[in-house]
Amino acid sequence: MDQTLLVVADLAAISVLTFAVYFPRHHRRDLIAAFLGVNVGVLAVAMTLSSSSVGIGLGMGLFGVLSIIRLRSDEIAQHEIAYYFSALALGLLAGLPEQVNVLSALLMALIVATMYVGDHPRLFGRYRQRSLRLDAAYTDEDALRAHLEVLLGGRVVNLSVRSVDLVNDMTLVDVRYLVTGEGPRTPRAPRAPREVGVQAEREQGVRA
Template sequence: MHAPITLLADKSLASALTVGDLTARAGLDVLALLVLVGWLYRRRRPGPEMPLVLTALNLGLFAAMTAISAGKFPAGVGFGLFGILSLVRLRSAAFTVRDVAYAFIALVMALSNGLPQRETWMIIAIDAFLLVAVLLVDDPASHRPTRVTKVTLDRVYRNPEDIRADLTARLGTEPLAVEVDEIDYVRETTRVSARYAVEDSTRVFIPGQRETQDSSPHPAAPVGEGKSL
């Protein structure tokens, strides 16, 4: 009674997969990804790193499924791989979403290259496909590096434009975007997350430091640590 199931389990899921079929499927996936990320998602003013994350997840899963379905994949290997991935924790503040995207691509490449009984041309194509995609999406020249700084302001604002103007006056740099995190009417404070453009990502970022390097920070605007988004 279980003979057909056994035969299906032993048979490769991609035994009839050809180069043309694989190219057509990859092209369809890339086209759908361009519509989703390049058009639909960008209408929502996303963070500068989110297109890379979405691209890495989509193409990474496509490459992983292609490599897995191209030959036998024992259940024991799947459980072991799941256990290894569960040990990888990237929720620390030291990791940004860009780091998570690169880590995911690295894991997918390791999975594809390590699977036995796969065609060499397919593994090379998967590696080149992922590397070229990351090269095109994460081009530093295509976007300005930014930092998000959390600021607590000592008043409550009625107009969002007043928050932007006050941040510019206090910190000496106009923010690219401002998001209100919390309004405390009891203490009369407003907590905001302000995104600033930075030129040198290797140094500690303080808003306005290029204009006010020799001056002391404003006493009425306690600034938290900046972190990448």
């Protein structure tokens, strides 16, 4: 009966974490199956280990092995890695104890609450991060910063130039910026003199 309550508590916790916290914010459907599968799989293995003579040490070793698995089929963001760890931890907290205890229930609630607050869109919600490929080679960081602030409509708080291609006239940069309320603007390049002359000739032709 105690283990049944632990299973119910785990399923309730992972459901809240996945369907009430993660998906409404990030809308990535493929990770729903990943979070649920990891959680229930770890729960089943942990409950099997706790009921046998192998002890908790092997269970914690399993947690360490699972935590370093890197999925190479697709990139996942840092917040999604945190959700993976949370799903693993919930499964272990519900699977390792042989009976219901207050500490496990409180820790499970703490994990869900931590992810709810830590990944809340209002927490530093005006800060953004972008990786940009610019069609110009910037060797002056101040000029690059000024261009990015005009382009993104915010105040650049940190930038890291990953590469500058002088041959193809290109810059790859990672930038973190604070949205200041102004929308992004595209800097207008000055019109070439030849284009100005052609436009003036066309206007004279229309007037004639």
